[in-house]
Amino acid sequence: MLKFIIKRLLWIIPVLFGVAIIVFTILYFSPGDPALQALGDNASPEAIEAFNKDMGLDGTYFDRLVRLVTGLCKGDLGKSYKTRTPVINELVTKFKVTLRISAYAIILGIILGIFFGIISALYQNSIWDTLSTGVALFGISMPMFWQGLMLILLFSVILNWLPPSGYGTWQQMIMPVVALGVNSSATIMRTTRSSMLEVMRQDYIRTAKAKGQKFSTIVIRHALHNAMIPIITVIGLQLSALLAGSIVTEVIFSISGVGRYLVDSMTARDYAAVQGCVILIAFVSAILNLIVDIIYTFIDPRMKTMYESAGVKLNPKKLAKAAEVSNG
Amino acid sequence: MSEKILDIKDLSIRYVTEEETVLAVNGISFSLDKGESIGLVGETGAGKTTTALGIMGLVPDPPGEITSGTIEFEGENLLEYPEKKMREIRGGKISMIFQDPMTSLNPVMPVGDQIREVVLLHNNVSKAEARSRAEEMLEQVGIPKERYDDYPHQFSGGMKQRVIIAIALACSPELLIADEPTTALDVTIQAQVLQLMKALRTQYQTSMILITHDLGVVAKICDKVAVVYAGQIIESGTLKDIYTNKQHPYTIGLFNSLPDIEHETSELKVIKGLVPDPSNLPKGCKFNPRCPYCTPECCENEVEMTALSDTHSVRCIHVGEFDREA
Numbered sequence: 001m002l003k004f005i006i007k008r009l010l011w012i013i014p015v016l017f018g019v020a021i022i023v024f025t026i027l028y029f030s031p032g033d034p035a036l037q038a039l040g041d042n043a044s045p046e047a048i049e050a051f052n053k054d055m056g057l058d059g060t061y062f063d064r065l066v067r068l069v070t071g072l073c074k075g076d077l078g079k080s081y082k083t084r085t086p087v088i089n090e091l092v093t094k095f096k097v098t099l100r101i102s103a104y105a106i107i108l109g110i111i112l113g114i115f116f117g118i119i120s121a122l123y124q125n126s127i128w129d130t131l132s133t134g135v136a137l138f139g140i141s142m143p144m145f146w147q148g149l150m151l152i153l154l155f156s157v158i159l160n161w162l163p164p165s166g167y168g169t170w171q172q173m174i175m176p177v178v179a180l181g182v183n184s185s186a187t188i189m190r191t192t193r194s195s196m197l198e199v200m201r202q203d204y205i206r207t208a209k210a211k212g213q214k215f216s217t218i219v220i221r222h223a224l225h226n227a228m229i230p231i232i233t234v235i236g237l238q239l240s241a242l243l244a245g246s247i248v249t250e251v252i253f254s255i256s257g258v259g260r261y262l263v264d265s266m267t268a269r270d271y272a273a274v275q276g277c278v279i280l281i282a283f284v285s286a287i288l289n290l291i292v293d294i295i296y297t298f299i300d301p302r303m304k305t306m307y308e309s310a311g312v313k314l315n316p317k318k319l320a321k322a323a324e325v326s327n328g
Numbered sequence: 329m330s331e332k333i334l335d336i337k338d339l340s341i342r343y344v345t346e347e348e349t350v351l352a353v354n355g356i357s358f359s360l361d362k363g364e365s366i367g368l369v370g371e372t373g374a375g376k377t378t379t380a381l382g383i384m385g386l387v388p389d390p391p392g393e394i395t396s397g398t399i400e401f402e403g404e405n406l407l408e409y410p411e412k413k414m415r416e417i418r419g420g421k422i423s424m425i426f427q428d429p430m431t432s433l434n435p436v437m438p439v440g441d442q443i444r445e446v447v448l449l450h451n452n453v454s455k456a457e458a459r460s461r462a463e464e465m466l467e468q469v470g471i472p473k474e475r476y477d478d479y480p481h482q483f484s485g486g487m488k489q490r491v492i493i494a495i496a497l498a499c500s501p502e503l504l505i506a507d508e509p510t511t512a513l514d515v516t517i518q519a520q521v522l523q524l525m526k527a528l529r530t531q532y533q534t535s536m537i538l539i540t541h542d543l544g545v546v547a548k549i550c551d552k553v554a555v556v557y558a559g560q561i562i563e564s565g566t567l568k569d570i571y572t573n574k575q576h577p578y579t580i581g582l583f584n585s586l587p588d589i590e591h592e593t594s595e596l597k598v599i600k601g602l603v604p605d606p607s608n609l610p611k612g613c614k615f616n617p618r619c620p621y622c623t624p625e626c627c628e629n630e631v632e633m634t635a636l637s638d639t640h641s642v643r644c645i646h647v648g649e650f651d652r653e654a
Contacts, residue, residue, distance in 0.1 A: 203426060203428055203431040203432045204434040204435070206386065207426060207434070207492070207495070208434070209386055209418070210386060210418055210424045210426070211423075211446040211495065212416060212419035212420055212446070212449050213449060214415065221437075222437070225434075226434070300436060301435075301438075301479040301481070302435065302481045305479075
């Protein structure tokens with residue numbers, strides 16, 4: 001197991017370099033001059049040259065690429081063209097904000113999603129099922145930015161209950177967390193529902209009933225545990241989706257997180273910052289995926305056996321499917 | 329005669345869906361004495377499993393419903409029991425071995441814990457005591473107790489079935505229902521499992537209902553046999569009654585369909601036709617469309633059970649009128 005984790009951690013390194021090279025290349029070829037953007041159109045050629053030298057914008061494509069890669073090895077993401085401070089410092093503070101909102105959002109999503117998913121599966125075709133699936137369909141269909149705007153319109157403009165923007169107080173947290181969380185909860189709910197429906201029909205549930213076990217214990221100990229396997233997959237995907245979603249929500253609610261930083265840097269042609277954001281997001285996604293894969297092994301003992309035997313290189317999602325198939 | 333442990337009278341169970349009503353069990357009656365075992369024999373879809381689920385109170389509702397009859401267990405009608413009381417019976421006094429060992433164990437729970445669960449439910453013991461009881465059960469079914477913490481996917485099919493048997497017998501039930509316990513297993517493993525069940529049954533004095541379509545299995549471990557067809561018992565009696573003095577054309581067909589090693593034949597004998605669609609049963613005798621001795625009377629009125637002796641009864645109006653060896 002430890003071997004598997006270490007191997008996966010080591011794999012993150014080439015992934016990050018790959019991402020860095022791709023992002024750098026795209027930004028290198030994108031139009032616009034960062035120096036002109038930073039110094040203004042009337043900047044003297046000397047000033048521009050000095051700026052380029054200072055920011056590491058001089059030299060050929062390969063010179064700059066080598067500089068980027070060596071910098072990455074030292075944990076240096078370059079300096080922001082706009083503020084002329086190291087990107088990494090700014091990213092750390094902003095990432096804390098994004099992480100906090102995303103964490104609350106995924107917790108909200110998991111709680112709502114799993115709870116209503118179970119309710120709807122157990123009372124299939126009842127009014128609660130129709131209601132929850134209906135709301136979930138709504139949650140999936142509505143774009144996040146629209147949901148955010150509608151929340152602001154209702155709770156800030158019309159009802160005047162919550163502040164429309166900013167970050168700090170708990171009142172300011174509510175709407176962005178809800179906008180992000182409801183979206184994930186809808187997907188999680190639908191997966192929970194179908195997974196629970198499937199599991200409740202399995203023979204081992206009948207075995208548990210034949211033991212004289214209480215229905216509630218059967219649902220939680222036997223059914224939910226088995227149903228969690230596909231749900232964990234979806235939660236893992238939702239975590240990555242949340243990071244992407246934070247770009248939209250942070251802009252709408254004027255929250256100074258990574259998402260907004262990315263958008264602002266893009267408009268300012270602050271390519272070093274853009275690079276930093278993308279690499280950070282890639283890094284976090286990779287780590288989250290690894291965590292999800294580790295959680296798998298706790299939920300599904302079959303997965304653990306496979307990791308511990310030779311199957312280290314196998315794709316865990318494929319293994320999950322294989323396990324499902326062998327499970328009947 | 330010893331005391332009756334189970335007495336089923338006129339049990340009928342049907343499944344109602346929007347498209348059709350499936351009459352799975354149509355007035356089954358049989359009884360079982362303490363320590364006795366009965367084999368319910370019949371083709372797939374005859375209603376054997378539904379009968380078993382009826383006794384366990386596990387008929388899925390909806391779409392299933394018990395429309396008539398009583399199931400008396402130790403003198404009390406189980407059908408009148410509230411769910412909570414029924415839960416105490418299930419796994420404790422009556423337990424069931426299911427057909428498919430591959431899917432009947434929870435894949436994410438150690439097998440030992442699956443045995444311990446039923447011990448904890450029906451006995452007032454601590455977790456540690458329940459664990460040692462579960463380990464003891466594992467040893468009894470021939471699995472070393474060191475494998476307590478292993479998961480079902482680390483076991484072979486035969487071993488999984490042993491675990492299921494251990495679960496079923498962990499609380500020393502009065503009545504064991506075994507629903508095709510060996511169908512999914514290899515022949516060599518079948519013999520082992522049957523031997524194990526027989527030994528444990530003698531040890532615990534458990535009564536048993538064995539559901540199967542394998543006449544050989546019945547001969548090995550049952551005292552009585554009931555042949556089930558289209559949700560009815562069409563012939564019942566002791567092992568001897570059925571194996572040496574079978575009377576119903578269906579029972580005869582069933583035995584004739586067994587390949588005989590002494591007579592070389594190019595073709596297996598089969599009972600012509602198919603099991604009737606339980607949503608559209610024939611009028612009169614349920615076997616009439618396939619019966620070689622069918623007369624117009626057979627297609628008119630319901631046929632009642634006729635007692636041939638104290639133990640042997642048959643549901644046929646032409647008993648003894650035809651050549652049984654044909």
